[in-house]
Amino acid sequence: MAENSEFVLVNDLQSCFNDLKKHSVSFKLGQAQPTVGDEMHNPLHQQFELILTKIEETLAKQHKESEEYLKVISMKASIIYEKAKILLSENLLTPSKTLLEESLELIKDFSDHPKVAFLHMRVVNHLTYVLSRLGFLQEAKELLLRAIEEETKCSPEVFSTDDLFLNTKKDPKVSVTKLNRLTINNMQMLAWIHARLGETEDNLKVQHDILQKQLDSCEGDVLRWAESCFRLGGMFIGQCDWPNAMYHLTAAESILNPLEVALIPNPEIHVAQADLARSWIYYGLQLFESSRKSLISKHIESDGIESEVLKKNSGSSESSSSKNPYHFQGLEIELPKAIPTGLIKNCDQAKGLFAYLQKWMKRARLYYTLRDFPLQYVNLCLDLSELYRFVAFYEEDIELQYAVQKRRYDALETLSNILREVRPSCYMAVSVELTKELIEVQMEMINLNLKKLHRPTQGVFQPFHNSIELIRYFIGPTFEAKEDVLKKQMYALSAIHGKLNDVALSLNTSTEPSSVKDSEEAGSSGPEANEEKTEKIEDNQPENETEEIKKE
Incomplete structure (x- = not known):
């Protein structure tokens, strides 16, 4: 008789759950409908109350140490979680937060159980999102850190509310995919919270761990992985961590090149290659600028300040090269030897970097053409002008400096003439910037002419x-x-x-x-x-x- 009563209760819960799914499609919790007695009622809310009442009746008949009790507890927590999701979709953050906290409180002592682990991860994921929306970043960070640490120790058996109520068959591959995606989602949430709190180092580490997780699990799109990789390289550039920036840019290149060589008919490959080329150009410009500032400070500031500047720009590279905490496991990457991994100190290094970046400049122009992307094309030409300026800065011979500036002037003048004739509207948008660049180059050339004129006659005065x-x-x-x-x-x-x-x-x-x-x-x-x-x-x-x- 006891088994028959339990079977009836299970059937009642299944029927209530099916009715709940039907009502969730037609109604919203934030809406109410008037009745004949001028009272307001919500069919979806009533259905939630009905199924929770059934669960409470079933829960009262179970022993706390039994597996059935744990299953019914997880059912209750899952229903409350589904209700919080609907409220969140209606942008009702505070009620959703209350329900998610209630659901988490029910299962927090069973978070490592195979039937509860995945539900616990889902509740934490949504709760931390709501907390971050409400401004409770530190609390959300602590929840995510504990959840991510526990995710590596569990092997869930239940992956959805349907699995609890309807006993659906589970595909092992689909289950593993769900687990990996939820884990990566929690890590992405943690990285976003680190960024909001200004914890740059922790943000970089979590971003790298996400890429490593995707690489190990073979989850996600290859192009999206490469794009995330060179964007992470851009974040390292912002921290003047040149070795790690170069490493991640090269890693993205090693993923994209085989796709391009295979001639796969996917236009997104060309977009990703062009964006990677722009990332390399950004790397070169920032490295040149940082090196130039260090050389100038060497002649202006004191030795103490100079050593501090050099330590700031190159200290991170030394530490990263010794520990290698940001290198991918299972991915062989050969770094380019033609470009320096630290600050540029002489003309040979500057020329080597310029030659390497010129290759990427040509690759970027293959996609960002003047016809289709005029503004991006102009920006690439201005970036090339900046590269010429940095190379001229490192040249010691005045004649070679003048030759570099002449090439810079010719490139800018050619661009100005082409835009004036072919793209007048684009020329009007960038004419001020182009004129400024041309005047700057002319002044540099005049200065070099005067230096050439008066250099032999040192006793002219x-x-x-x-x-x-x-x-x-x-x-x-x-x-x-x-x-x-x-x-x-x-x-x-x-x-x-x-x-x-x-x-x-x-x-x-x-x-x-x-x-x-x-x-x-x-x-x-x-x-x-x-x-x-x-x-x-x-x-x-x-x-x-x-x-x-x-x-x-």
Whole structure:
């Protein structure tokens, strides 16, 4: 008789659950319908109350140590969880949080049991999402850390509410897939919470563990994995962790290259390759910029500050290379040897990195063409201009610097002309930026022209200094120290000194308003014209000053 009564109760629970599923499709918990007596009722809410009442009746007849008691407890927790999910879908966060906490309280002591483990993981997943939406990030983080730690120790047998009530047959492969997806989902939630709390290192570690989990379980799309991998490399770039950034970019490349070689008809492969190319370009630009700042600080700041800057930029790379906590297990990756894994210190390293990035620049332009993606194409051209600028910074020879700047100017001018003729609307959008870049390159070329002009004549200002000393010697001992004579002497010397300073500034500085026009003529007419102007200054200026002194 006892078995028959239990069988009847199980059938009643199954029928109530089927009715609940039907009502959940047609009704929402946040809505109510008026009745004849002006009372409000909700059919879905009534169905939840009915099935929970049936479960309570069944639970009262079970022994607490029996398997049936555990099954009925998990049924109750699962029904409350389903109700909380419906409330969450209606954006009712606070009621959903209350129900999820009630469900978790029922099964927290049985979280490692095979029939309860998966339900416990699902409840934690939704509860942490609701807590994060409500701003309780620290509480959500602690729940996820405990849940992820317990997930590695359990082997669930029940994977849904249907399994509890209807005893459905389970496919082992589907069950493993569900477990892996839920585990990865919890890890992604934890990584997001780390990011919101500003815990960058923990966020990077969890992101890497997610990729490792997907790699081990072969879950997910290969293209999505590669995209997540080079995006994680971009996060390492933001932390100036160059070895780990290079490692993850190379890992993504090792996954995408076989797909491209296999000629699989999937246009998303070309998109992923183009985005990977942009990530490599971003890596190169940031590495160049960080290296340039370190070299400048070496000459400006003190040794203590310099060592601190270098430690900040290269210390993380040393620690990561010694421990390798971010390397993938089971994936063979060969890092490129042509580019440095740390700060760039000489011209050879800069040229090697530039050559490597130029390959990725061409690959990015294969997809981001001027016809289909004009703005992205322009951004790639501006990135190439920046790369030329960094290479010129590392060049020591002035002629080579000028050649690099000339190539930079030609590329920008060609881009400007093409946009003006082919894409006028796009040219209007980027004309200010292009003009700014062109002016900057022209100023750099003028500066290099002046350096080439005056580098051999290091004593170009010596005649001016000699004339000043001669005048001071001539005036000093011959005149009496009368007040009016001293005033004339001081006026003459100040006038000479001011004009000589103007000449010096016009020769050495290309940014003064009075010297821009002369400098442009020097850059356009070549070294010969500059030499003629210098000779005129050297020949004529001292004579004019001597005549003025004689008048005094």
